[in-house]
Amino acid sequence: MVNYQERQLDRTFAALVDRTRRAILARLEREHSASVTELAEPFAIKLPAVMKHLDVLESAGLITRSKAGRVVTVRLRPQPMKEAMDWLRRYERFWSGSLDRLAAYAERKEEEARRKAR
């Protein structure tokens, strides 16, 4: 399970390293879905190159492709990105939770100290 998650993280990060792929994801985030032709439009690269980027994104689980007639519709799949952010936030959660508890404990000790001083 852990190994699977780590491999998934590696795939997610690897997919996101490329600027064109990030641009594709950002556009899908804005527009919800787009056809392959629409996605290729803003880039100065040929359709087959865009298809290769879409292959990488799909194998990382970041997008889904569905075909209706001759139109391939691409949609965003946010889950792997959420998992990647969770990884980055894990330390934050660990320390944030711990420091909240530390604060509560120290504040109790402070109140005790003040009661004793009275």
Add this chain to the structure above:
Amino acid sequence: MTSLTLVRRIRARPSIVFEAMTTPDGIAQWWGPDAGPVLLAESDARMGGRFQVRFRTLDGTEHESTGEYLEVVASKRLVMSWRWTTGGEPDEHDEVSRVEIDFKPIDAGTEITFTHARLKTEASRSSHEAGWAGALDKLVRHLSSERIAGGRAHDLSEEHAK
């Protein structure tokens, strides 16, 4: 390289906060992200002294970290090396990171500035180099419907990851 900085204002004097952070009895009361128990707390808070803390989280997993105190200035500053030995981040068991804590007296009590620095894994390295983390964060924020609102137990707290 990734680092995390958190700032907390605590309604207790610096000596009390410092003691809570450095004594085994204190550590046993708060260490860990949730209400799970601390199973072992050892701490020799002087330069070159070591700490070792083992805790269980509510999901039943056990974690242990250990390290050495590199700077100890009572009620003012604490620097220690940090390494996971069990659980935590399995990728980072061979990596030594660094924790720095500064204690500042304020009217209401103590402000602590807490930094966990030199976090490094392949993933954090690549994310840093590519510089996409901010963009990704924004993206995820838009997408995530079950995101928890920012409210925390301590109103005065603020934090940022960098």
